[in-house]
Amino acid sequence: MAEYGADRILTLDTTGLGMLCGRGVADTLSDAIAQQPPYAVLFAATADGRDLAARIAARQRLGLTGDAIDLEINDAGQLVQLKPALGGNVVAPILSKTLPNLVTLRPGVLTPAAPEPGATAPVETIAPSPAAGSDATMVSEHLSEEHGALELTAAEVVVGLGMGVTEEGVPAAQQMAAAIGASIATTRNVVHSGWLPHHIQVGISGRTIAPQVYLAVGIRGAFNHTVGIQKAGVILAINRNHRAAIFRAADYGIVGDWNEYLPPLVEAIGPVLAEHGLA
Ligand SMILES: Cc1cc2nc3c(=O)[nH]c(=O)nc-3n(C[C@H](O)[C@H](O)[C@H](O)COP(=O)(O)OP(=O)(O)OC[C@H]3O[C@@H](n4cnc5c(N)ncnc54)[C@H](O)[C@@H]3O)c2cc1C
Structure with a gap:
């Protein structure tokens, strides 16, 4: 310190x-x-x-x-x-x-x-103050592990999956993220749809992250989400709507269907990330 x-x-x-x-x-x-x-x-x-x-x-x-x-x-x-x-x-x-x-x-x-x-x-x-002591009596203990929460906070490369990915698309997108060593983040709407867990939600009512690279896939870019990626280094976005707000937050944008553009993008940036020690 x-x-x-x-x-x-x-x-x-x-x-x-x-x-x-x-x-x-x-x-x-x-x-x-x-x-x-x-x-x-x-x-x-x-x-x-x-x-x-x-x-x-x-x-x-x-x-x-x-x-x-x-x-x-x-x-x-x-x-x-x-x-x-x-x-x-x-x-x-x-x-x-x-x-x-x-x-x-x-x-x-x-x-x-x-x-x-x-x-x-x-x-x-x-020293603990004299009145200090436990607040409660433990009756029983159940541990629930939030897999990926800490990993996400420290991740250098994060792929954010939004509603545009669709529930069926999530496993394929997760695989592509894993191929470049990226952690997964998501939006509140995806969490509310039950596709991904709350502890990887990024935004005003979720986590704040500061990866070197954030790849937003099928994410509209609502302020409630982008407030959580303000400290990201480079932001890339794929969205099929050229008016999507995410393009205002992004450094690089691809207008199109993620199914078509994410696979070649991952293939292309994988070696670049590796070169910079990020993958
Ligand atoms: C009090 C409050 C707190 C909130 N907190 C949070 C928060 O912490 N985090 C958060 O994320 N949100 C939060 N929200 C919700 C937020 O305002 C947005 O509604 C949410 O982020 C939108 O999620 P989304 O971008 O996944 O979905 P959508 O708004 O449905 O956007 C989906 C996007 O995907 C694109 N798309 C669709 N199909 C494709 C395709 N095939 N290829 C590429 N792009 C495609 C669409 O063009 C669209 O832009 C909060 C809202 C409120 C009111």
Whole structure:
């Protein structure tokens, strides 16, 4: 972490707090923040991050911006938190009225700082606050694995499948994606149709991803989807409607039927991806 700019690192060992320890971790972090208030506290907009941020905001009576998609510092040195609003039609800048700024951010939206090799920072262990303990008593345990969710967040090449692919087309498109080592993402409408699982949905109510290459296949390109690929490097799109909004987000577009154009496209970009170490 020091290599990425941390001046001081605090660690908290949660092993003694039980499996559900949001309350205990929030108490401890809240105390640490109150003792030496930082300028801002950033949480990942994940289930745990949202839980912690909300608890800390309530304990400290601070404002909280949820699910920001980007951050900026304005001329007055304030942290501007950018958040989709009005159904995703505008991106609203939000300024906190309280300090420290508290914000949850979609994972993958910030560009990592260039590491400074060899940088060091003191590492301190903080003890759980005295009241900390498990939030619940475990009665029984059932683990459900979200296959592909983590893989998608870290993927360098992603193929997004939209309604235009059709349910029958999904297996063939998945195979073509696998041939170039790409992970699969999808739209909410595909998820609602039951063709692919929710944990690979990208967009305002799904994940945010930042692959080097995003290939949108049969995806209209609604803002609710493209907000999740804003940090993608190169975006290629295949859509048979030349007016499709995805072409406004894409760097390269093919107007036509994906059945006809995806196979040669995959064949052509496979070696290019391999050359760049992406396949
Ligand atoms: C509150 C809210 C939250 C939402 N959250 C999300 C979200 O997180 N993620 C998300 O994705 N959406 C989300 N949506 C839905 C979003 O607004 C769009 O409706 C959705 O993204 C459209 O999905 P689609 O592009 O797969 O389907 P469609 O809109 O049906 O588009 C299909 C596209 O495929 C093209 N096509 C058809 N046949 C072919 C073919 N043979 N070859 C090539 N192209 C073809 C068509 O021209 C069309 O452009 C949300 C909506 C709301 C209201």
